[in-house]
Amino acid sequence: MAWYQQYGGAYRQDVLVISDPKALQYIFHTSGYRYPKSPEEDRFTGIMLGPGVGTVAGEIHQRQRKILGPAFSTSQLRQFLVVFQSAASKLVEKMKDSTQTGKVLDIYEWTTKTSLDIIGKTSFRYEFNAMDAMDEQQTELESALHNMLLILFSLLVLLAQVMVAFRGESQMWPSSAELLYLSLWRLLPDWSLSLLQRVSTRGTQRLVRFRATAGKTAQEIFQKQVSILANGDHPSEKNIIDVLGVLRRSTLYIIAHAILVAFEALSHLTEDPKRKMTEEEIYAQFATFIMAGHDTTALTAAWVLYELARNPIDQAKIREEILQIKANNDRTLSSNDYDSMPTLNAAIKETLRLHPLNHVLHRIAAKDDIIPLGEPIATTDGTIAYEVSVSKGQIITASVYTYNRLPSVWSDDAEQWNPQRFLRPREREQVSLGVFSNLMSFSELVSLPYFGCSDADPSIKVEESILASDGDLREYPVFIYFRSQYWCPLSSIMEIQALITELLGTFDFALPEEDFVMLQSPGQRAVFPLVQGRIHEGVQIPLRVTYPPAFK
Secondary structure, eight states: OHHHHHHOSOOOOOEEEEOOHHHHHIIIIISGGGSOBOHHHHHHHHHHHOSOTTTOOHHHHHHHHHHHGGGOOHHHHHHTHHHHHHHHHHHHHHHHHHOOTTEEEEHHHHHHHHHHHHHHHHHHSOOOOOGGGTTSOOOHHHHHHTTHHHHHHHHHHTOOSOOOOOTTOSOOSOOHHHHHHHHHHHHSOGGGHHHHTTSOOHHHHHHHHHHHHHHHHHHHHHHHHHHHHTOSSSOOHHHHHHHHHHHTTSSSOHHHHHHHHHHHHHHTOOOOGGGOOOHHHHHHHHHHHHHHHHHHHHHHHHHHHHHHHHOHHHHHHHHHHHHHHHHTOSSOOOHHHHHTOHHHHHHHHHHHHHSOSBSEEEEEOSSOEEEEEEEEEEOTTSOEEEEEEEOTTOEEEEEHHHHTTOHHHHOTTTTSOOGGGGTSOOSSOOOSOOTBTTBSTTOOOOSOOBTTOTTOOTTOOOOHHHHTOOSOGGGSSSOBOOTTTOOOHHHHHHHHHHHHHHHHTTOEEEOSSTTOOEEEOTTSSBOOEEETTOGGGOSOOEEEEEOOGGGO
């Protein structure tokens, strides 16, 4: 009411939008924890995911991170390349069964189901069998996952534009009451949020539904694995070690640790609180990694195919690379084989540049500070400023979308698709910012200790050479730790490489019709694909799938 009395019936919040590379480097690297995420983001993700490593903070976050840390090593990720390849081969066979000459398929639907099957196998040794149900009714978990990222990010930005066109949903637009409700989340103190959560809206109902479904599935997996350990009157230590040894090869190591920790905690075999997780925390890890590892890679892979459909010359170059490397190999392709295809990897990087999953990142200044600028700006009074002063509590929006299109960083054709930019020497010196080819598409990094180093000090910073790397992340012992996003560059890139290689080695992709236009859903934190003139149909990337001439 004080704001109403001071400003009247309409007022705005002070938000600083930044895309300057030097300023972004300062906020996300140099300053570390001085620019934490805005609290409302953790509040919303907490509703959906529960108290997992992506939503908790402080000592609880550190404890969970240390328990999960040993899972994230490149050697463990490499072991699952065969899983990526197997899933990609299965995807090809399923598409062959569904593909008639020139048939239009929703590629995003296919990559989404494939990615869900992959994360089930690599992370939890669990068969979701999503690809086996392409023409059948969705499973309960699939239904809950459907467009969940779009729901979450739409809630976060609080915009009354086209927030989402949900398949099967008749109401697309948020009501005035819902917008007021969402705005209250940003303004109210933490102690009052438990009461506000009881006020149900369409969006929060979906978030709660996903958390409940994910928890139910996680409990099913957890109890199944615990029953393996408990099989027999008194399982020998060797049997327990054998089971854990198999599970330990899971990429994320979650279930192995969950079983071990829960087995100890529930049986009171240890009093060390640093090695315990509650069942609620265990189930929250499941929801966290399903959410982070499922839709992200699937969406990027689908965007790659869309861009290659728009650019058939690049598609043909990549297909030639694939055929050549397969002709020179009588074995399964290795990670080095994938890395040796320059046009393929350049296309993946260019897709990540033009279609970042998160096009904005929200931060808040923890104290008064001065942010340096790489390029001066003119203030409203005409003064030229080389830095920006911010006060404690200042809301900051980092525009990844704008940074990834800056001509000063990516050349004058930054708005255009051009994978060749990653195959030629840089025309301009760049500020070290992104961990993968200087893109911010894998950002959300805070202070950046290695995830796998359980005793890493928060003050440890990633070396500049890593941040500026144009090449292979596989040379580093563990992947870079990302606060809340948990989207491992190495794992994601390997999965995308395997999917694109199998698909382009078999199919040709083209746009459905000449006047076909994809939209990157405007005004939302996440960049999701909608078809112009068909927004009501929801998130999709329809492409015409045929066999290349050599395969006909």
